Amino acid sequence: MRFxxxxxxxxxxxxxTGEAVPAADRLERVVETAVLAEELGLDAFAVGERHAGDVLSSSPTVILGAIAARTSRILLSTGVTVLSLLDPIRVAEDYATIDQLSRGRFEMVIGKGNEALQYPLLGLDIDRQYEYLAENYELLRLLLSGEEVDWEGRHRPDLQGATTLPRPYDGTFRIWHGSATSRFAVELAARWGDPIVSANAFQPRENYQVLIDHYREQYAAAGHDPAYGFVGSGSGGLFLADTTEQAIEEFRPIYEGAVARADLRKHDPAAVGKVTSFRTIEEAVERGPALVGSPERVAEKILDYHQSYGHDLQSVSINHLLEPARQDDVLRRFAEEVVPLVRAEVKTDLWGPADARRAKGFTAG
Structure with missing residues (x-):
């Protein structure tokens, strides 16, 4: 498995406490964590994108550029690039620049995003988010794979002879599709023969598994090479301690405080994927995707979920409200104590020598 x-x-x-981390400190931690992830031998580092709420990832390309300058081996990615909101011309330009700066260490994950407030903020109709996603992706593929592009669509002016610069480092980089709540995203990925990353964050396992299963059915029906139908999985947060009981008690204030803060948004309970299905830390650990516990218990949980998802890539996130030293400690223990246990049980061709579509500059074994 890759991580x-x-x-x-x-x-x-x-x-x-009500204290907030200063924006400059928070952004610096993103870069420092990416550097540490590379030092620890983890495979990839991804930066999200949001344009509303208490989030600082409105300019992911700037953050990834800073990471590219501080690293030399780790693969860089997004999680997700909110393609429904963006002009494909700028996306092609910006991410080909990241691909060049990293010398071919970039792959992208696209999606419609999970923040409803982004659409009115940017003057777009949320009821058309899937239309935007499909059309923008079609154009993005053309721009990345070829030059002198002619194109006609519904949601932006037509193009004649368009070439975006810079070009990707060594041919078109791979694009994954983020999957959280809808069949649309996995069907779009399957239609084009692309891999997916399941959010696996807020809902019961079976809600995500039905989408992963549907993806594999549609991917096979489209006749694509099964060797490239890779699946990634997110998690409901990562926190490690010597024992699972200790981890639960230490992480409780942060987890349950986050649930309470999410409640202030007053999301419609029927809005699947907007709020967690697991109200307490015990529920999240016992029945949900939270990776909270001893290293051995977390490894067991990843392997247990792998029995359901068959995923090749495990993505983890560390809460920014932990003290920086504790963040580093959690990541270090994950790399040194959890990853070897999982890799001993799960093999994958993703990003290895047999994966001909991998990022050309990625040099992990």
Whole structure:
């Protein structure tokens, strides 16, 4: 199995103390964590994108550029690039620049995003988010794979002879599709023969599994090479301690404080995927995707979920409200104590020598 650290750069205040991390410090931690992830031998680091709420990832390309300058081996990615909101011309330009700066260490994950407030903020109709996603992706593929592009669509002016610069480092980089709540995203991925990353964050396992299963059915029906139907999985947060009981008690204020803060948004209970299905830390650990516990218990849980998902990539996120030294300690213990246990049981061709579509500059074994 391969392993990725994802930071969506959430930055709400601490649920107990009310203190907020200064924006400059929070962004610096993203870069420092990526550097540490590379030092620890983890495979990839991804930066999210949001344009509303207590989140600092409105400019993920800037953050990834800073990470590219501080690293040399780790693969860089997004989680997700909110393609429904963006002009494909700028996406092609910006991420080909990241691909060049990292010398071919970039792969992208696209999606419609999970923040409803982004659409009115940017003057777009949320009821058309899937239309935007499909059309923008079609154009993005053309721009990345070829030059002198002619194109006609519904949601932006037509193009004649368009070429975006810079070009990707060594041919079109791979694009994954983020999957959280809808069949649309996995069907779009399957239609084009692309891999997916399941959010696996807020809902019961079976809600995500039905989408993963549907993806594999549609991917096979489209006749794509099964060797490239990779699946990634997120998690409901990562926290490690010597024992699972200790981890639960230490992480309780942060987890349950985050649940209470999410309640203030007053999401419609029927809005699947907007709020967690697991109200307490015990529920999240026992029945949900939270990776909270001893290293051995967390490894067991990843392997248990792998029995359901058959995933090739495990993505983890570390809460920014932990003290920086504790964040580093959790990541170090994950890399040194959890990853070897999982890799001993799960093999994958993703990003290895047999994966001909991998990022060309990625040099992990």
């Amino acid at each position: 990725q650290v994802l930071d969506i750069v959430f930055n709400p205040p601490h649920p107990v």
